[in-house]
Amino acid sequence: MATTRKLPVLALLAILPIVFPQGAEGVNVLEVAKDNGASMFASMAGQCPWLANLLENSKEPNGFTVFAFNDKAYSESPPAFRKLIANTQTLQWALEYHVALGPTKSQDIKDNLLVTSLYPSPTSGASLPLQFIRTNIYHVYENDAIHRQVVTASGAQIVAADKIASNGIVHIIDKVMFPLPTGADVVEFIRDDGRFSTLYGFLEKANLTQALMTDPSRPLTVFAPNNQAFTNIPKPIMDKLMTNATYLQDVLEYHVAMGAYYAAGLYDNQTLMSLYRKPLLVQRGVGGIYVQDAKVLQADNTVSNGVVHEISAVMIPYK
Numbered sequence: 001m002a003t004t005r006k007l008p009v010l011a012l013l014a015i016l017p018i019v020f021p022q023g024a025e026g027v028n029v030l031e032v033a034k035d036n037g038a039s040m041f042a043s044m045a046g047q048c049p050w051l052a053n054l055l056e057n058s059k060e061p062n063g064f065t066v067f068a069f070n071d072k073a074y075s076e077s078p079p080a081f082r083k084l085i086a087n088t089q090t091l092q093w094a095l096e097y098h099v100a101l102g103p104t105k106s107q108d109i110k111d112n113l114l115v116t117s118l119y120p121s122p123t124s125g126a127s128l129p130l131q132f133i134r135t136n137i138y139h140v141y142e143n144d145a146i147h148r149q150v151v152t153a154s155g156a157q158i159v160a161a162d163k164i165a166s167n168g169i170v171h172i173i174d175k176v177m178f179p180l181p182t183g184a185d186v187v188e189f190i191r192d193d194g195r196f197s198t199l200y201g202f203l204e205k206a207n208l209t210q211a212l213m214t215d216p217s218r219p220l221t222v223f224a225p226n227n228q229a230f231t232n233i234p235k236p237i238m239d240k241l242m243t244n245a246t247y248l249q250d251v252l253e254y255h256v257a258m259g260a261y262y263a264a265g266l267y268d269n270q271t272l273m274s275l276y277r278k279p280l281l282v283q284r285g286v287g288g289i290y291v292q293d294a295k296v297l298q299a300d301n302t303v304s305n306g307v308v309h310e311i312s313a314v315m316i317p318y319k
């Protein structure tokens, strides 16, 4: 019988750390998120029955990767995000998008890796295909010589990586991953968003829509002038856009850069090559982010083949 072969207490103590390697058996991903400055994320996820049950009760080691926004990110989140999470169903959508099945450790993250999120879950009531989290690795220069690596998940910088829980991995991010993608590509996004109806009309007129429907592995960044930007164009330039197809195409191609450049990857004096093959100058300072003379008004719309930023002005490639 086992009781006749009792282990001495000291031997048992020596074994314990091996049996419970974390010294914290059952610390799940939400508890780890909470312990690492993402307490709002953890408490909101705890309010979503399906998600909470999964993240709190699943025991599978490496079961999940959670991109948990920290409390500062929550406090800085935009009004549209606050509105989304005020409803329990859409709260779950927002949080599901921050979770993926299986382990994606920092060593697995590559530029333009697409990680399948849990959004939309079978219980969420959203009729979409599963949405991707795009990871990026940027080299952001602070001046000519010094640069730092910035790793992002759908544009949110990972500020603390690889926090191990009993049932997964937690990365802490400094921004909420918002707006939620819908599966639209850059063209569909521009078509479906009322801010960009003039731009969409011109893209169609220039026969550029097909060229912008690239594969998700060949992402694009579109600096999308809003409707107001087009109404601000001087009449002679507007006339040329309307009448000269080459001119229109050149101008539109100047608004598209090759690669997925979320705001976190944009730095002062950076140049991005446009589809028009002329560089775009990025300027970044206390006043925000500018591309040429256009201000980035609303950044980081994740689309299936890249990212769309709303800008304030139409950029003309020749002076």
Ligand SMILES: *[C@@H]1O[C@H](CO)[C@@H](O)[C@H](O)[C@H]1NC(C)=O
Binding pocket: 142, 143, 144, 268, 269
């Ligand atoms: C960007 O370029 C301007 C003009 O050359 C310069 O004054 C500024 O210091 C540069 N910014 C950085 C971060 O190097």
Ligand SMILES: *[C@@H]1O[C@H](CO)[C@@H](O)[C@H](O)[C@H]1NC(C)=O
Binding pocket: 207, 208, 210, 211
């Ligand atoms: C429109 O662009 C596509 C490629 O993006 C091309 O195949 C097609 O021939 C173009 N149509 C016209 C009318 O130029």
Ligand SMILES: *[C@@H]1O[C@H](CO)[C@@H](O)[C@H](O)[C@H]1NC(C)=O
Binding pocket: 244, 245, 246, 247, 250
């Ligand atoms: C149309 O625009 C192109 C590009 O700016 C220019 O080279 C060409 O001369 C223009 N054509 C006319 C008829 O103005």
